[in-house]
Amino acid sequence: MRVLSKETVDAIEALKKRYPTKLACTLPALHLAQKQIGYLPQDAELDVAEVLDVPPARVHEVVTFYTMFHGHKVGRHVVKICRNLACQLRGSDKVIAHAEKVLGIKCGETTPDGRVTLEHEECLAACGTAPMLWYGQPGDGGKPGNETFVENLTTEKLEKFLGGLS
Amino acid sequence: MTSAADWAPKGFEQTLSKRWFVSDGWTYAGYARDGGYEALRKCLAMQPDEIIDQVKKSNLRGRGGAGFPTGMKWGFVPKESKVPKYLVINADESEPGTYKDRYILSRDPHLLLEGCAIGAKAIGANTIYIYIRGEFGLPYRRLENAVKEAYEKGIFGDSSMGSGYRIDCVVHRGAGAYICGEETALLESLEGKIGRPRLKPPFPAVKGAFAGPTSVNNVETVACVPLIFSRGLDWFLKQGSPGNGGPKLMCVSGHVERPGIYEIPNGYPANKFLELCGGVWKGRKLKGMQPGGSSTPVLKPQPCKALAPEGTPEHMWPLETDVPLDFDNVKKAGSMFGSAGMMVFDDHTCMVRSLLTLGNFYAHESCGQCTPCREGTGWVAKILHKLEHGQGTDGDIAKLMSATDYMMGMTICVLADSIAMPVKSFFDKYRDEFMDHVRNHKCGFGDYAVEPTPYNFWEDATAERAS
Numbered sequence: 001m002r003v004l005s006k007e008t009v010d011a012i013e014a015l016k017k018r019y020p021t022k023l024a025c026t027l028p029a030l031h032l033a034q035k036q037i038g039y040l041p042q043d044a045e046l047d048v049a050e051v052l053d054v055p056p057a058r059v060h061e062v063v064t065f066y067t068m069f070h071g072h073k074v075g076r077h078v079v080k081i082c083r084n085l086a087c088q089l090r091g092s093d094k095v096i097a098h099a100e101k102v103l104g105i106k107c108g109e110t111t112p113d114g115r116v117t118l119e120h121e122e123c124l125a126a127c128g129t130a131p132m133l134w135y136g137q138p139g140d141g142g143k144p145g146n147e148t149f150v151e152n153l154t155t156e157k158l159e160k161f162l163g164g165l166s
Numbered sequence: 167m168t169s170a171a172d173w174a175p176k177g178f179e180q181t182l183s184k185r186w187f188v189s190d191g192w193t194y195a196g197y198a199r200d201g202g203y204e205a206l207r208k209c210l211a212m213q214p215d216e217i218i219d220q221v222k223k224s225n226l227r228g229r230g231g232a233g234f235p236t237g238m239k240w241g242f243v244p245k246e247s248k249v250p251k252y253l254v255i256n257a258d259e260s261e262p263g264t265y266k267d268r269y270i271l272s273r274d275p276h277l278l279l280e281g282c283a284i285g286a287k288a289i290g291a292n293t294i295y296i297y298i299r300g301e302f303g304l305p306y307r308r309l310e311n312a313v314k315e316a317y318e319k320g321i322f323g324d325s326s327m328g329s330g331y332r333i334d335c336v337v338h339r340g341a342g343a344y345i346c347g348e349e350t351a352l353l354e355s356l357e358g359k360i361g362r363p364r365l366k367p368p369f370p371a372v373k374g375a376f377a378g379p380t381s382v383n384n385v386e387t388v389a390c391v392p393l394i395f396s397r398g399l400d401w402f403l404k405q406g407s408p409g410n411g412g413p414k415l416m417c418v419s420g421h422v423e424r425p426g427i428y429e430i431p432n433g434y435p436a437n438k439f440l441e442l443c444g445g446v447w448k449g450r451k452l453k454g455m456q457p458g459g460s461s462t463p464v465l466k467p468q469p470c471k472a473l474a475p476e477g478t479p480e481h482m483w484p485l486e487t488d489v490p491l492d493f494d495n496v497k498k499a500g501s502m503f504g505s506a507g508m509m510v511f512d513d514h515t516c517m518v519r520s521l522l523t524l525g526n527f528y529a530h531e532s533c534g535q536c537t538p539c540r541e542g543t544g545w546v547a548k549i550l551h552k553l554e555h556g557q558g559t560d561g562d563i564a565k566l567m568s569a570t571d572y573m574m575g576m577t578i579c580v581l582a583d584s585i586a587m588p589v590k591s592f593f594d595k596y597r598d599e600f601m602d603h604v605r606n607h608k609c610g611f612g613d614y615a616v617e618p619t620p621y622n623f624w625e626d627a628t629a630e631r632a633s
Contacts, residue, residue, distance in 0.1 A: 018336045019336075019358075019376075020250070020376045021357065021358070021376060023357060023359070024356060024358040024376070025358065026358035026359075027338070027339065027341050027355065027358060028338070028339065030341070031300075031339060031341070054358075058358075061360050062341075062358070062359070062360055065343065065360040065361065066300070066340070066341035066342045066343050066360075066361075067343065068300045068341040068342035069341055084262045084460075084523065084527055085262055085263070085420075085460060085509060085520055085523045085524055085527075086262055086263050086419035086420055086507075086509055088520075088523055089419070089420040089421055089509070089510075089511070089515070089520075090419075090420070090425075090616065090618065090620065090621075091615070091616045091617050091618035091619050092618070093615035093616075094615050094616070094617060094618055095618050097615075121301075122260070122262070122344065122527050122530060122531065123261070123262035123344075123460075123527070124301055125259045125260060125264060125265040125268045125299070125302075126265055126268070126626075127262070127263050127264070127265050127417060127419035127420075127425070127507065127509075128265060128417060128418070128419055128425045128426045128427060128623040129620065129621075129623045129624070129625055130419060130425070130620065131618050131620065136303075146303075147301075147303035148303045148304065148626060148627060148630070149304075149625070149626045149627065150627065151620070151625045151626065151627070152620030152621070152623070152625060153618055153620060154618045154620060155618060158618075
């Protein structure tokens with residue numbers, strides 16, 4: 001193994017009994033790999049391909065297709081603000097502009113200290129609590145509170161939330 | 167507001183959303199206290215055909231968007247199969263404006279699991295895959311917990327409730343792709359590939375997940391199934407309108423006083439529903455609404471002949487926005503009930519700008535497999551951008567219309583149609599607004615961005631802290 005830890009490999013092996021094919025483990029395996037490393041470098045793709053015994057190209061196309069998989073290094077915290085219509089009708093344009101101002105970066109960028117990556121997101125199914133954002137720590141995903149929605153945003157609530165990310 | 171009664175018409179008994187208001191409604195204990203899993207016990211003693219027959223008679227129709235009769239869908243799955251059959255649950259909720267499934271998953275997951283188990287027995291499947299949207303944090307944790315509890319209580323396992331029938335349930339997380347809500351793209355994604363819709367036929371009922379006969383059903387649809395057996399067929403039919411059985415979760419967002427999820431009987435009139443939501447916010451007027459999510463044609467408060475009984479004089483025609491909310495009536499009014507994600511626009515809203523937001527979304531989410539969609543969604547977004555920013559010409563409008571003509575019905579799945587239909591309906595109904603953008607070389611609504619105005623509906627974070 002190039003980068004995957006023994007725990008991650010064991011967890012991927014344990015997935016195999018849940019599906020009739022090894023290829024079907026690709027998405028959950030990549031979630032596990034990203035949880036360990038924080039993003040998915042090429043070596044992680046090669047490791048996953050090896051454990052699952054599938055062609056590396058199959059794994060690579062999956063990493064590039066789905067927006068939750070990061071092919072490049074991202075910040076410790078990832079903040080994705082919904083820009084779709086339901087949120088826009090309740091003020092997400094200003095939320096996004098304010099986040100960019102507070103962090104001093106544009107959507108799609110990471111703060112120079114590697115703290116926060118800011119991104120646009122499409123509808124996250126929280127239109128009744130608009131405007132809202134998705135928050136995650138790719139290197140520690142899955143833990144309660146580390147992959148979550150922050151809803152009913154105002155500029156004050158947003159500022160407080162961003163300030164709390166260390 | 168936290169009381170159940172605020173989220174349903176007066177006197178209407180909530181069944182799909184009743185446990186959302188109970189602090190432990192999401193646990194096995196909370197569900198069992200309400201007589202949970204008794205419907206499954208009944209069904210395990212029935213023949214699969216009897217179950218499917220009851221579901222057919224209940225007029226339950228798919229809540230994911232298409233409104234296809236659920237009993238019929240289950241009936242398509244062949245009884246005999248040499249390869250394993252599967253029940254796949256579509257919990258990849260991502261249609262803009264829709265957020266009902268997320269609340270079922272996080273606040274009443276056992277209702278879904280009971281429906282799943284009944285469905286598995288009905289179609290003769292031993293394995294259930296629940297494909298849940300990757301971004302869902304709390305719903306995923308709650309669902310995983312519920313599946314674990316269900317195994318511990320013997321609902322799932324080698325002999326479901328001691329019946330000898332084996333049911334296994336696996337929760338599969340997506341990783342961020344709107345297209346994976348399309349049933350065949352979802353199956354591709356479940357199999358570990360990129361989410362590209364498949365050519366049909368073969369339909370999933372013949373060759374679905376892992377090449378086995380498969381039924382793909384929406385979360386809310388399956389959550390309705392236990393009610394048919396616990397409350398009885400008559401009760402279920404009474405909760406709906408002719409041809410549309412059962413209660414309905416209605417998500418409302420945009421410019422209303424009280425956005426949130428309401429449980430209504432199928433066929434509840436949209437104008438009364440808007441009153442229930444406190445009406446259009448800030449005392450403004452209704453400009454229009456999309457009744458079933460972002461891909462459904464917009465409805466405008468204008469007289470609609472199709473909704474009036476035969477022979478009604480014109481001045482008595484109801485408005486499009488008075489439509490009874492069920493699949494048949496919304497179709498009559500020229501739109502689609504889709505996934506019941508209603509988005510409401512007040513009269514200060516620029517419709518070109520709103521449509522541009524949707525155009526950008528579909529351009530972003532096209533999987534790129536079919537040329538008319540890959541190129542068409544891009545053209546739609548670019549032309550709308552030009553129009554909104556005052557650089558559009560008459561030629562652009564003609565190009566926009568011809569682009570949508572080339573998209574409708576030309577592709578493997580309906581993603582292209584999902585933006586082509588709103589474009590056509592927005593342009594048909596708000597033509598003057600589009601032309602004003604061209605004539606005046608600017609958007610007449612000025613700075614469109616509204617102040618962030620949450621209503622403070624229930625949050626995931628609060629729910630998780632409380633548990």
